[in-house]
Amino acid sequence: MLHIQQYVKASSLDEAYTLLMKNRNHQILGGMQWLKMQDRVVPMAIDLQALHLDEIKEQDDYIEIGAMCTLRQLETSPILLKTFGTLIQDSIKDIVGVQFRNTATLGGSLYSRFGFSDILTAFMVLDTSVVLYHQGEIKLSDYCKMPYERDILTHIRIRKENILTKFLCMRKSATDLSVLNFAIAKTETNYRIAIGARPKRAELVVLPVSYDDKQIEEALSHITLQDNMRGSKEYRKALVYAFVQKGYIALQEETTCR
Ligand SMILES: Cc1cc2nc3c(=O)[nH]c(=O)nc-3n(C[C@H](O)[C@H](O)[C@H](O)COP(=O)(O)OP(=O)(O)OC[C@H]3O[C@@H](n4cnc5c(N)ncnc54)[C@H](O)[C@@H]3O)c2cc1C
Structure with a gap:
């Protein structure tokens, strides 16, 4: 069971970061859906709710999303859909x-x-950066490879571009975690493909718009797939190839419709 000894509603990011760094067991609170499942003592829980980090804002060149936006806000956002x-x-x-x-x-x-994150895989094929209070702005694909460092994720920024996208995943039953997830984006110059739940964190490959079978084989051979309780390495490999084909066809159809 989770025990929180002290709760603080931070009145600034500076205060939140100072409190976070005072003890390695202090925790920032998001929606607590993951935290609440843990069996541990948290000496101080730091709430960011008062800091106006719950907005999706459209700027000229990018979309900025606050860290306290809920998944439902993202799912129903007309700005992100458009x-x-x-x-x-x-x-x-x-x-x-x-x-x-x-x-x-x-x-x-x-x-x-x-x-296993589906969201991480989707954001990887966009030109996404995370904004951290202490470490500043970092490309999501780089952040994905970094070890955990105590910091506050305040926003993400996604550059606007002319892009076609598709997300696919395989779940054994509704609401279960994905056995494999996959996102593809076509820009004017390249295809970006992200593969997650490998079962490790999502990885990104970039291919030219006119890629051939050899290039895709070569790119996919660098993605490490493994076994876990949800699926074998071989099953994941079969899914990767099926998703690449399905994703490519979906984007072709969309190009034709435009
Ligand atoms: C039962 C269950 C099923 C799930 N299924 C899926 C799924 O199918 N697909 C999928 O993609 N995801 C899934 N998730 C993950 C879920 O979507 C969220 O990613 C997860 O709950 C964490 O978000 P939260 O807001 O609840 O974070 P919390 O539980 O509040 O926090 C998680 C961690 O992040 C830290 N943290 C929170 N906010 C910040 C911040 N702004 N800056 C720095 N650190 C911060 C906390 O200190 C904590 O260490 C599942 C989670 C659960 C519990």
Whole structure:
């Protein structure tokens, strides 16, 4: 069971960060959906709710999303739908249920960088950066490879671009974690493909728009797949190839429709 000894509603990011760094067991609170399942003592829980980090803002060149936005806000955002198609919506809609998605946050999801994360895989194929209070702005694909460092994820920024997208995943039953998840984006110059729940964290490969079979084989051979209780390495490999084909066809069809 989770025991929180002291709760603080931070009145500034500076205060939140100072409190976080005072003790390595102090925790920032997102929606607490993951935290609440843990059996541990948290001497201080730091709440960011008063810091206006729950907005999705459209700027000229990018979209900025606050860390305290819920998954449901992202799923239902007209700005994200208009700019990136159904990618974000499709990566979120199967996560547990609406009540859950009304509390789980973007910050808790991306800070945690879970191997199984559907959201992480979707954001990887966009030109996404995370904004951290102490470490500053870092490309999501780099952040994904970094070890955990205590910091506060305040926002993400996604550059606007002319893009077509598709998200796919395989779940053994509705609301279960993905056996494998997959996102593809076509820009004017390249294809970006992210593969997650490998079962490790999502990895990104980039291919030219006119890629051939040899290039895709070569790119995919660098993605490490493994066994776990949800699926074997061989099953995941078969899914990767099926998703690449399905994703490619979906984007071709969309190009034709435009
Ligand atoms: C039962 C269950 C099923 C799930 N299924 C899926 C699924 O199918 N697909 C999927 O993609 N995800 C899934 N998730 C993960 C979920 O979507 C969220 O990513 C997860 O709950 C974390 O978000 P949260 O807001 O609840 O974070 P919390 O539980 O509040 O926090 C998680 C961690 O992040 C830290 N943290 C929170 N916010 C910040 C911040 N702004 N800056 C720095 N650190 C921060 C906390 O201190 C804590 O260490 C599942 C989670 C659960 C519990």
